[in-house]
Amino acid sequence: MHFETEFDADLSRFADFDLIVAADGVNSQIRSAHEEKFAVDVQTRRNKFCWLGTTRLFDAFAFLFEKTEAGWIWAHAYRFDETHSTFIVECAPETWEGLGLDRMEQAESIAACERIFARYLDGHRLISNAAHLRGSAAWINFRRVLCERWSFDNVVLLGDAAHTAHFSIGSGTKLALEDAIKLAQVLDRPGLDDRTRLADALADYQVERQAEVLKIQNSARNSTEWFETLDRYLDFDLPQFAYSLMTRSQRVSHENLRLRDSARLEGVERWFWQGNANRDRPVQPMFTPFALRNVTFANRIVVPPMLTYSAGEDGCATDFHAVHYGSRALGGAGLVMTEMLAVSAEGRSTPACPGLYDDAHVQRWRAINEFAHRHSALPAASPMMDAALAAVPGASRNTGDV
Ligand SMILES: Cc1cc2nc3c(=O)[nH]c(=O)nc-3n(C[C@H](O)[C@H](O)[C@H](O)COP(=O)(O)OP(=O)(O)OC[C@H]3O[C@@H](n4cnc5c(N)ncnc54)[C@H](O)[C@@H]3O)c2cc1C
Structure with missing residues (x-):
């Protein structure tokens, strides 16, 4: 175990190791140094976000939308331990510039967010998780990482180094841990005694993980795009807006929402069924009539x-x-x-x-x-x-x- 030690992308000093697991995160140096071998595809998404924390404890996952003179800005807030919540602030780049966040030092932009979200913070402060960053560097764009190949020779990618899923669906840690579990399993399979077997094990690792990861990345892309095209939904009535938000990743279906909160879903169905008062029971929107001109x-x-x-x-x-x-x-x-x-x-x-x-x-x-x-x-x-x-x-x- 070597703690507090930074390595560079030169892997030659580990050449005689059985296996090099590159779990060095979204900005993986090892992945970057071997982009062609991993067939890397990185997409930098549109919105700006800043990853903050707070001592304000939220009971449940909260999406907090605020309208400012420069456009909408919102926070994804959720409690992660006994004393703290995550508080990620996100907005379109135009809003970010319009609010002057691109020209502020980090402390100033945190203070601006405290003012914008004051009514949710109950007097609690926002806390940086990267206080050393100067200027507006704490505001970044999400990078969606996808690799066609997850290994070469004795080097294998794991977690965010291999794939990322937008923070709005919050599955990145789960994916990284499941990668680790699968990697341990395939390496433990009988007959692993030479390089060919290692290649087989690493191929199994990729095949068995990639489909799962793609499913989550697909949902994450839907969710990312929902927040990037928020303007489409802002004029919705509140029940429809909330419904759209809840189903944005397409992983949570209409009926799945019923399992989670049937009373709320029936409220949405009643709202949708307005004007059809002779129905005693709300029905799914897809079963309601649709008028198009005279048909x-x-x-x-x-x-x-x-x-x-x-x-x-x-x-x-x-x-x-x-x-x-x-x-x-x-x-x-x-x-x-x-x-x-x-x-x-x-x-x-x-x-x-x-x-x-x-x-x-x-x-x-x-x-x-x-x-x-x-x-x-x-x-x-x-x-x-x-x-x-x-x-x-x-x-x-x-x-x-x-
Ligand atoms: C704003 C935001 C919110 C998120 N919220 C959630 C959430 O609620 N739930 C969830 O499941 N996921 C969430 N995620 C995703 C989650 O953080 C990642 O998917 C997860 O941390 C990936 O784990 P990892 O071990 O692959 O990478 P990391 O956690 O990034 O770990 C990589 C490690 O490698 C170290 N490292 C990198 N380079 C070097 C080097 N050269 N030398 C030495 N060490 C090095 C880094 O310091 C770091 O400790 C969020 C992501 C973001 C951006």
Whole structure:
């Protein structure tokens, strides 16, 4: 054990070691020195953030949004031990510059944040975790690190050196620890007695960890982007804003929110269902009607256009189409969109694609359409069908009231 010792990226003095584990964090020197071998992809994200702490104890995870003359600024605050909470302040770069934070010394910008968030701090101070930094250096941009390869020879990356996940979903430490556990496991597998076996073990480590990490990084990217495009959500009513915030990473679904806090979710559903007072029970938003100009859809479920390659050589829809679209309509979707219908035989992508360039085609689609409307909740006019039929001058003469 060597404590308080800084190493550089020259690994030659460890050349005869069995394994070098580079767990040197997001700014890993070892990763940087071997970027090509690890196939590193680093993205510097847009927003500015400053990682602070406070003795104000928050009961639960809190997102604190404040409007200033230069734009919105917000804090991610959560308690991490008996006496302290993390307090990360984040804003768009324009707001950061507008507030003059780019020109302030750290102590000044901390004082500015104390003023902005005073009503949440109850008189407690904000504390720097990097007091040695001069000027605005404590304000940084999040760096998303992704490596295609996690090892070469006897060098292996672990934790933030290999991958980062935005602090707004708070999983970085978990990922780093799980990496360490997996690395210990693969190295413990039987038969590890030479370099080839080490390479196999390190390959296993990457395969078994990478998919898990990518899942979290995917959610983290959604969450990062939510905060980067906050303007889109600021005009939402409060229940919708809170709902959007809670589901931003797409890891927490509507039904998952119900498990966490069913009363709050029902409040959101009631809010969404305004104007439909005859329903005694709130329903999921996707099952509420949706009005688009003069058409009202029974719900917000749409069966998208899918190529089925099931038409006859003559371009005519077959029984397959009747059953396929008919059953989707009976399934209760608010809108069923057909696959594209070609306007000429030559216009088909394949000979198995349906067309709408012959009276026989029109009759067939009319029958499918009428069946769908007679036996389902599809609105009286199906825009997709109408659009397709109206686009064919010859056909429109024959469409009647479809
Ligand atoms: C603002 C913010 C908030 C976060 N909040 C959370 C959270 O709530 N929950 C969570 O799970 N994760 C959170 N994370 C992520 C978490 O901090 C990291 O994912 C985690 O610390 C990664 O662990 P690590 O061991 O890989 O790297 P690090 O914790 O960065 O450790 C790397 C170590 O290597 C040392 N080192 C680097 N270079 C050298 C050198 N040349 N010589 C000697 N030593 C060196 C460093 O000093 C450091 O101690 C947050 C991240 C940020 C930026």
